[in-house]
Amino acid sequence: MLSIARKIFGSTNDRRLKKLQPKVAAINALEPEFEALTDEQLIGKTAEFKQRLENGEKLDALLPEAFAAVREAAKRSLGQRHYDVQLVGGIVLHEGDIAEMKTGEGKTLVATAPVYLNALQGKGVHVVTVNDYLAQRDAEWMGQVYAKLGLTTGVILHGLNDDQRREAYACDVTYGTNNELGFDYLRDNMKYSLKDMVQRGHHYAIVDEVDSILIDEARTPLIISGRTEDKTEFYKTMDALIPLLDEDDYEIDEKSRSILITEDGNEKIEDLLRERGLLEEGDLYDAENVMVVHHLNQALRAHKIYQKDKDYIVKDRKVVLIDEFTGRMMPGRRLSDGLHQAIEAKEGADIQPENQTLASITFQNYFRLYGKLGGMTGTASTEADEFHSIYGLGLAEIPTNKPIARADEDDEVYRTAKEKYEAIVTDIKQSVEKGQPVLVGTVSIEKSEDLSEFLKKKKIKHQVLNARYHEQEARIVAQAGVPGAVTIATNMAGRGTDIQLGGNVDFRLEDWKEEQRAKGQEPDDAAISAKRAEIAAEVSELKAKALEAGGLYVLATERHESRRIDNQLRGRSGRQGDPGRTKFYISVEDDLLRIFAPERLDTIMRTLGLKEGEAIQHPWMSKALETSQKKVEQRNFEIRKNILKYDDVMNDQRKAIFEQRIEFMTDEDVSDVIQDMRHETVEDTVARFIPPRALPDQWDIEGLDEAVKENLNLDAPVADWAEEEGIADEEICDRLKDASDKAYAAKAAETGADLMRKVEKQILLETIDRGWREHLQRLDSLRSMIGLRGYAQRDPLNEYKTEAFALFEHLLSSLREDVTKVMMKVRVQAAPPKPAPLPDMKPSHIDPRTGRNEMGDPSDGPVAARTAPTQRRTAMAGNPSDPATWGKVQRNAPCPCGSGKKYKHCHGAIGSPTVST
Incomplete structure (x- = not known):
């Protein structure tokens, strides 16, 4: 019935797109008018639009004219004209939803129209990409369009200082990676003055590859951390124990990537620990041995679950994590809770100290800061529910400019990996012989190199693109469409770079320029123009051959856990109506089938009497695989949703603290806050030693006297006051407030009012930051053990909320006392300025998802060499x-x-x- 209704009335998506057509028609009708404008008049339109907004006109009313202006600017600066479907995508982005557009449909250009329209409000627009290379490329490329309209463009790259970042954020349009923007937000909330902050708010953002950033990276938070004590020898000792265990001593659960020690294993480990003096009394699970058990489990995971060349590689005596989705290296990214150190000990690499969390936020909560959010990707429909439930983002599937001519073939399923690889090599060889370009997708470095060895034996020329060849990524992918080319890529490596049949003219021209410079010759404009024409002719010829051979053939060696990643890989073929074909080769020994598919699958295939080398190829089999993937996707969604529930608790507290900091930084005078804190501290102190309605002989006057000296730095005659007849706790409280106010006023008079105001603000902010760091540590500890409450039939999340709230109240109470204690003892003198209060800050994002760490070594990335962006303003x-x-x-x-x-x-x-x- 639902299918019949869709045929009659159209789907929800069809109806939405139909409603947008009048707006597209209005934009098209304006094209002749904007074509007639001079360059100066086109720039003048921006000032006109801004004035109309100031006069009260709505942003939506300007949409047709603004989009028409952008289309004209793109034609003049890039020689590219927005298709109607690109305008539809731009309207969807402006409305704060996700535009799903196939690979090669020009998403980078689509974003310019809604970016320009929203930048007219003067609050800044952020365009978020997955790596530095794309951020810089897009800023320079699309910056030409914005420049034609009189807007400035900035780009946030790794390695910029605060002044450069502030300048980039001050531009009308700012490009940057999700990591850079998130860490800048965290660092801003650790600054001590408003002028030191670099961001200027979160007005509107468009997230490119929105599924990668808001889904794949959303399992764990961004973290800024500082180092703790060095425990290198302890890690080495724990590492030495693991090889002494037998397989019966532990149980591995591959689905959850966890490991449990058996009873026999416990006994053996206790004996080994006692021999080494690490277990002096009690048994392994006594309270005092909690840390030993924790690090033992991490050492086991490092040895038995994390695999070299799949989860990480060792480079220059450093363990570098690998992104499971793209196969990219992530320099500087580290696993938490001692797991990374356990892997370093296992591999004999240099062991780095563990880190203490100074500030953290999840991507979910960072991107929910924006007043309006839009996203672009080629594959989001499988995660539509998650986008809606977590971010409130709707989804519109935008039709392609030309019909898709790609043939998606059914999966071929083999019994063993050996049979599968032999079939793959045969298929590749046949494709190469007829001149068809082949993109081979693998799920890990290890498997890409295994396949490479197979191809070398058959003497098939090919390129391997994975974390080991990270720097060449864009160039290798750009040339993957040359006839007969074979490119082996780990999943979605090179995402963001189009595979054009025949090759990429721009990349070939850049290679030629570099060759000329290597010879000491700097090519002039005439030589470059002539060479471009020559390369373009060659590429056109090669494209005709590739088209004749059937277009790009995407051959995947394995199904991924997520259908979305498989769809991304498929989407590399069939760009802009080009022909192409895709096929997945699978074996029962693949991880997805081995872990998640029914155990009877191998038995069924044997029963069917399949001979060696034969495969099952049937739509039912593809459907069964899709069902397995859905189970995994649902499980991963639950993980992300659960993480967000816990982070939401912390997020409310984070907002309160960050807003309070900004309020204190904004205020010129915080003396009234200091006074309120001092008075509340007095009240709390008196209440602690003179309980309400207690008789005088129950008062702890001696304790109160010591606390007054410690917290208020006062030598008040508390004992004498207590001896007075009829005195009550309220009277003692009032006298202490008066005494502390007089003592503080004398200190302020001696110091000078202006200097005292600066000191008050500095101490207030430093104390808040120190308390917040300690609070984060307590929440981390609480989070790690709260799951055990489930055994007592109590909801761990509710327990976490209750205890986290109590801890936050304790934080606020201790802040008042700590600030009062310091201010009552402070001495101010002229001297050189103090160094920054937060040494050795290290940003990290624990969950491996994108290609780099914000604080990674610049020599480790990014994807392509950096040059100064042409549109970025330079400091004087x-x-x-x-x-x-x-x-x-x-x-x-x-x-x-x-x-x-x-x-x-x-x-x-x-x-x-x-x-x-």
Whole structure:
């Protein structure tokens, strides 16, 4: 019935797209008018639109004209004209939803229209990409369109300093990666003044490859951490125990990637630990041995679950994680809770100390900060429910500009991996012989290299693209459409770079330029133009051959856990109406079938009497595989949803603390806050030693006297007051408040009002940050053990909410006391400025998803070499005679005034207040 209704009335998606057609028609009707404008008049339209917005006109009313202006700017700057379907995609993005568009449909250009329209409000628009290479490429490429309309474009890249970041965020349009933007938000909320913050709010963002960023990366949070004590020898000791265990000593659950020690294993481990002096008394599961058990489990996981060349590689004595979806290296990214150190010990690599969390946020909660959010991808429909339930994002499937001519063949299922690989090599060989380009998708480095060995034996020329060849990624993928080319790629490596049949003219031209420069010749414009025409002719010829051979053949060696990743791989073929074909080769020994499919599958295949080398190829088999994938996707969705439930508890507290910090930074005078804290501390102190309605002989006057000296730095005659007849706790409380106010007023008068206000703000912020870090540690500990409450028939999430709230109340109470204690003891003097209060900060994102860590070594990435973005504004050089123009100067750097002294001994030392206690 549902199918019949869709045929009559159309699907929800069809009806939505139909409603957008009048807007597209309105944009098209304006095209002649905007074509007639000069470049200056086109730029003038931006000022006109902004004025109309100020006059109260709605943003939606400007949409047809704004989109028409962008289309005209793109034609003049890039020579590209938005198709009607691209305009539809842009309208969907402007409405705050996800536009699902197939590979090669020009999503990068689609974003320019809604970006321009929303940038007119002057609050900044962020375009989020998956890696630095794409962020810079898109900023330079699409920045030409924005420049034609009078807008500025910035890009946030790894390695920029705060001034450069602030400048990029101040632009009308800012491109950056999800990691960079998230870490900038966290770092901003650790700053001590508003002028040091780099972001200027979260108005509107468009997320490219939205499924990769909001789904794949959403399992664990972004974390900024600092180092703890070194326990290298302890890790090595635990590592040495694992090879002494037998297979009967532990049980592995591959589905959940967990491992359990058996009873026999417990006894053996206890004996081994006692021999090494790590278990002096009690048994393994006594409270004092909790950390030993934890690190033992992590060492077991490192040895038995995490595999070299699949989950990580070892490079320069460092363990570098591998993205399970793209096969990219993630330099600087580390696993938490001592697991990364356990892997380092296993591989004999340099063991880095564990980290303490200083600040964290999940991608879900970061992107929910935006007032409006849109997304683009080729594959989102399988996760539509998750996008709607977590982010409130709708989904519109945008039709292709030209009909898809790709043939998606049924899966071929073999009994063994050996048979499967032999069939794959035969198929590749046949495709190469007829001149068809082949993109081979694998799920890990190990399997891509295994296949490469098979092809080498058959003397089939090919390129391997995985984490080991990360730097060449874009170039290798760009040339994967050359006739007869064979490219082996780990899953979606090269995502964001189109595979064009015949090859990519721009990349070939860049290679030629580099060759000329290597010979010491700098090609001029005429030579470049001539070479481009020559390459374009060659590519056109090669494209005709590739088309004749059937277009790009995407051959996948395995099904992934997620249908979405398989669909992404399929989508690389059939770009812009080109012909193509796709096929998945599968064996019963593949991880997906071995772990999740029915155990009887191998028996069924034997019963069918399949001979070696024969395969099952039937739509029912493909449907069974899809069912297995759905189970895994549902499980992963539940994991992400569960993580978000816990993070939402912390997020409410995070918001409260961050908003309070910004309020304190904004206020010039926080003395009233300091006074309120002091008075509340007095009340809490008195209540602790003189309980309400207690008789005088039940008062702990001696304890109160000590607490007053400790917390308020007062030598008040508390004992004498308590002896007075008829005195009550309220009277003692009031006298202590008066005494503390007088003592503080005297201190403020001695210091000077202006300097005291600065000191108050500095101490207030530092105390909040220190308390928040300790609070995060407590929440981490609570989160790690709260699941055990389930054994007592109590809901762990409710328990976590209750205890987290109690911990937050304790945090606020201790903040009041700590601030009061410091302020009542503080002495202020002129001295060189203090160093930053948060040493050795290291951002990391535990869950392996994208291709890099924000704080990774610049030499490890990004995907392609960086050059200065053409559209980014450059900072003005400082005036030696005007310190206001110097920006942030390092303490040990030469003083900008030109004296030849270090800054800390020159202008950095003049009247700079610091605080000591």
